[in-house]
Amino acid sequence: MLDLTPAKLAERSALRVNPCKTCQPVGAMYAALGVHRCLPHSHGSQGCASYHRTLLSRHFKEPAAASTSSFTEGASVFGGGANLKASVRNVFDIYNPDIIAVHTTCLSETIGDDLKAFIQDIDIPEGKLVVHTNTPSYVGSHINGFYNMMTGFISYLAKSAGTPNGKLAVFPGFVNPGDMREIKRILKAFGADFTLFPDTSGVLDAPMTGRYEMYPSGGTTLAEIAGLGDCTATLALGELTSDEPANALKRKHGVPYRLLPLPIGVSFTDRLMIALSKEKKVEVPTELEEERGQLVDVMLDAHFHYSGKKAAVFGDPDTVLGLAGLVLEMGMIPKYLLTGTSGSAFVKLAENLFRRHEVKDCLARESADLFELHQLIKNGKVDILIGTSYGKQIAKAEDIPFVRAGIPVLDRYGHSYFPIVGYRGGLRMLERISDALLDRQDRDAADEDLELVM
Amino acid sequence: MGVKGAVLEKYAAKVFKNRKEHMLEIDSGQAESRIAANSRSIPGIMTSRGCCYAGCKGVVLGPLKDALLITHGPVGCGFYSWGTRRNKARAANGGSFIQYCFSTDLQEPDIVFGGEKKLRQAIKEAIELFHPQCVLVCSTCPVGLIGDDIHAVAAESEKLYGITCVAFSCEGYKGVSQSAGHHIANNGVMRRIIGRDDTPPATKFSLNLLGEYNIGGDSWEIERILRRVGYEVVAVLTGDGSFADLSRAHNAALNLVQCHRSINYIAEMMKTRFGMDWIKVNFIGVEAACRSLRDIALYFGDPDLSRRTEEVIADELERIEPDRAHYRRKLKGRTASLYVGGSRSHHYQNLLADFGVSTVLAGYEFAHRDDYEGREVIPDIKEDADNKNIESIAVEKDEKRHRAFLAPERYAELKEKIPLDYYKGMIRDMPDGSVVIDDLNHYETEAFIELLRPDFFMSGIKDKYVIQKAGVPSKQLHSYDYGGPYAGFNGAINFARDIARSVECPAWRLVTPPWKFEAMLEGTVTE
Known part of the structure; x- marks a missing residue:
């Protein structure tokens, strides 16, 4: 196994061997799947959507629905505006999501497609939404794509009515549905009213019922995302993943945020407890303190x-x-x-x-x-x-x-x-x-x- | 209206018009069974198709174990195609490059200022670190757009380092599916690799196995059987394949074509250049494998070989008979749907039939009309904007090395008996009333499941869990759900056992909780 790997380390400036990251769009697709009744849309060649859906399905062993602009050589030369327009029409017509979350690819980024302008030009059916984010695959990694998609949702949808809704916005970081469920359990133990965004629990861990639901019950709702602007504070978990969207929400609606590490291990989880205790002005619940004691x-x-x-x-x-x-x-x-x-x-x-x-x-x-x-x-x-x-x-x-x-x-x-x-x-x-x-x-x-x- | 009408009903006019041409209800009474294929998918429709890069790097070139393949582009494409296609390969000469992923991991400045410099450096680093005998370069979407001349970099590196270096312009946006990538890979392999080494085979009955990618070890099972009969397998394209084997493939006597779609170009070009005949074989299915073995024996026309063929067939059949009968009892009378790439949907119908299972729906992801209707339709296929840009190379007769194995009369005689330089397509083998769908999509999969309720649905990973969630056992026919081999005699039994296990999995009976069946609230009524 890996017999060709020499022990001697050598400087490399161009060759990436066995990467420990992948490209932005798959992160964006994952974030969009954490929004209720949202269909992620990949604006690029079919292969991108195919690879990303495949990776997600292989990890979660669940369907990962997403559509694609199916670029051909023509679209790559003349721009993908017509493809996006046709896509939006067909997606709403056939798959009927409440929202389409478009992310770009290295193809559409390289040719310079202006997604914002495209979307403004599209006739979007009443009551439906289309948002987008830029996810050039040649910048950063899937982690950037994940938080860029979050930022895209925030900049399109988050509103502030001026009156705080008393809720905490909680950004879970790039984690599994099982982690998101656990974060929600902790928040509930504190008696917090919260919006977890995104939330892939109930989507990518949906139960077997004998009926396929294209949009399972989980996911952050559009109303919740809209309400992010009125949250009292954001708890941004994952210092290198959640800073950007928390900052975007702060810039746009003045929601203050606490940037915390992912709550893994005792001390990092303690920091979440302390933050929640301060935000909610309550003691750390006994049941959680007991769990802490068990771990130690x-x-x-x-x-x-x-x-x-x-x-x-x-x-x-x-x-x-x-x-x-x-x-x-x-x-x-x-x-x-x-x-x-x-x-x-x-x-x-x-x-x-x-x-x-x-x-x-x-x-x-x-x-x-x-x-x-x-x-x-x-x-x-x-x-x-x-x-x-x-x-x-x-x-x-x-x-x-x-x-x-x-x-x-x-x-x-x-x-x-x-x-x-x-x-x-x-x-x-x-x-x-x-x-x-x-x-x-x-x-x-x-x-x-x-x-x-x- | 039929099932086709019921499914199409949901579509708006434009989509309806397009998709209806890609569906066919089999009716042998009709003079023509025509289906639209290899045309672009409709934007927004959840197609299962991949891209040109996936066909070139992922399918055809990826399995080569002694060639170092660099994906030139941002990191994703190389990452996704790393270790994910189950092309089994046994390491030779100390290692296998299949375990590795090499990428130029292009960054924004490379896209702005060009990526050739980075590619040049990546090749240098790869050669210094790994000392390959062959470097392949595959480009991804942005590389074509920014105009990197990967062929020039490859040529320059070849000269500089004295090793073979071949570039493939297989940007994802080319063509309409993986199919364009197969063609591009075929061209490069034919141009630069096949024909390099004239070392003759050791024996008279020598073969190449084309379009067999050794998923789950299929190729090893096929080679086992071929060797038992007495054939020498010179090269497999490209399962467990090697640069060295491919270099001398042209010395074999006959090409066998398993997956017609992905490799027919090479078969045809080798015919033109070297005079080698090809026959369409299928080693998926017991009866199909027997037929293919007999066809190959007939080609060589050697009495000893024919006798050995019959002996091997008889022996293999006898050996698997108890299992075959056992699983036939379990599976007989059931129905299946198949939606796979460009040949399996046809091949597996043979295997299913061995166990008494009938196919109610079959479709290809990236096939052309000839894979459905037979090669005779090729002259009628019109080029469109998407496929005319895919290079079709013309090879010339190699006067020195060209030889016809068969005398013209014998060729004509055999052409009547065996699929010599010919593939009849899938449709001819399908029963009346069954449905053929090209580029089956997400909605149609759901709709056909409702209408046809097959006992199991065999497809790929993107629809696997859609199907399973709908209560229908699903089986990945790209990865075999990590089982296999499914080819040959042993493979047939593996397949039947796996299918029977899926159908009989006890968890199916647990899907609905018992309290859904009976009233749970108990109480007494008081006056």
Whole structure:
């Protein structure tokens, strides 16, 4: 496996090998699926929509509906205005969503299609909406696409009537429906009135009923999005994912926001608790404090099994930082933290974590790829690898225990229904990391060393 | 009105007019069974089609394990086509490039100022790091728009590093589906790879297997059977394929064409240039595989070979008979729908028939009219704006290496008996009353499920869960839901077992909770 990867690291300035990111539009598509009765629309060649829907369906094992402008060579030369016009007509006619959320592609961006002007020129049926965002694939990653689509919805739809609605706007970051459910559970425990945006729970984890619903019951409603401008505050989870849309909402409607890390692990979840407690002016609910205590309890129970173990964590920036926090709380050493998404803030935040926990010889890399991660691991072994399915090759090649977390996980089932956020999510991750290490110890144990009790 | 009318009813005039040409209810009483195909999808319609790049890189070139393929463009296209098509390949000479994804990951300044410099540097880095014998470059949409001359960069790199370097302009917007990409890949492979190495085959009965991509190990099962009979497989295009094998493919005696759509160009060009005949084969389905084996034996016309063919067939059939009978009992009388790329929808009807399953609907995602109606319609197919830009290269007879295996009389005689340089298309094998749909879309899938209620629906990932959510067992026929092989004799049993498991999965009986069936509220009525 990956036998052609040399251990010797060499400078590369042009060749990306085994990327740890993908392009903006798929992030935009995911965000749009978190809006109730919304059909994402990809303004580009068919292949884009096909690849993105495929990736989402393979991760969630669910339908991922989205339409496409089906560019041909002609449209690429003369512009895609006519294609978008026909698309809007056909989508409302045949699929009847309440809203179409258009995102661009590298094709339509390169030819300079002016989406705003196109949309203004289109006859949109009464009561229906079309919004858009620009997601050039040659800038940033799917994370940029995710927050750009959020910002697109906000700039088109969020309004302020001038009277606060007493609700909290909560941006969950680039996470699974299972995480969104957990965030909502926490908010409800605080008695908060809130709008979670976007919200893919109830959409990409819809139940089996024997009836296919193109628009399942979940998703942030258009009324809720419109009401974002009247929210008392925004809790933006994921410092590198949710800042931009929270800022857009602040700029447009003056909604103040608190930028927080993804609530993964104890301390980062504590920060959400403190923020909620302050916003709602209530104590942290007993049930959540109890969950916190359980997580810390298990951490102490099992710490001698994993203290000092070295981990490599890769994936999306906020997810990696969150998992790094958990790993550090477990007494492990996050030797390599790596994301493909660019931005020096990732490295800065990672290094803050290293300093706070007084760990040495840890490396954080942004704009990096999995080929580099593999080479790093060849030069300095780790005990466990944590990340998306794309790590399985490295795990196999180097025979390292592997825990899947983040998006995408293409080769396992059920994962997206469960959280990695909150204390419950922390306990789940702790269990999985601990299991992976102990399973490995059992596998490798000589007969005389196999322990029944551990 | 028929099912076709019932489905079309929902469409507005313009869409109606377009889509009705892509649907056909089979009626053998009709003189002509004509269907529109390989024309552009309607914007906004949720087509399952992909793009030109997907056909070129994803389908045809992707499986080559010893060629280092760089996707020139932003990172997405390379990322999505990395490890996602189940082209199984056993590493040779220390490794396989299939496990890797190489991309130039173009950034905004590259789009503004041009990406050639980055491509040049990426090729250099790739060669220094991986020492491949062949580098392939595939371009994505923006590359064509900004005018990067990838062919010039490839030629220059070839000269500089002394290795084969071939570029493919397979931008996603070209053509109307993956099909354009197949053609572009075929052209490049024919122009630059096939014919490089004249090492002759070791034996007389040598073959190439064209249009077999080794999904789930299909090619390995087919090769197992062919080798048992006594054939030498020179090259497979391109499942578990290699640059080295392709380079000497022209030395084989005969080309077998499994997927007609994606590879018929190479089959035809090899015929023109080297004189090699091709026959259409199908190793999906027990009866179909037997027929193909007999057709190949007939081509060579060697008594020993024919005897061995019959021995292998008899032995294989005897071996699988208990399982075959077992699954036939389970599946007989059921109905299926099929919507796959450009050949499987036809091939799998044979396999389904082996187990007594009839096909009520079949469609292709990116086929041309000849895949539906037979190759005789090719001269009647009109070029349109979308496909006339796809280069059709003219190859010339290679006087030195051209040889006809068959004498002209024997050729004429065999042409009557076997599909020699010919494919009859899918429609001829379909029963009256069944439906053929080209470029089946999301709404139509839903509508046909309601109307036809097939016992299972075989399709791709984008519609798999739509179908399953509607209560119909679904099976991915691109990835086989990670099972397989489904080709050949062993494959037929694998397939039947997987289908039976899906149909019989106990969870189907759990879909509706028991409290939906009975009154749950209990109480007493008081006066």
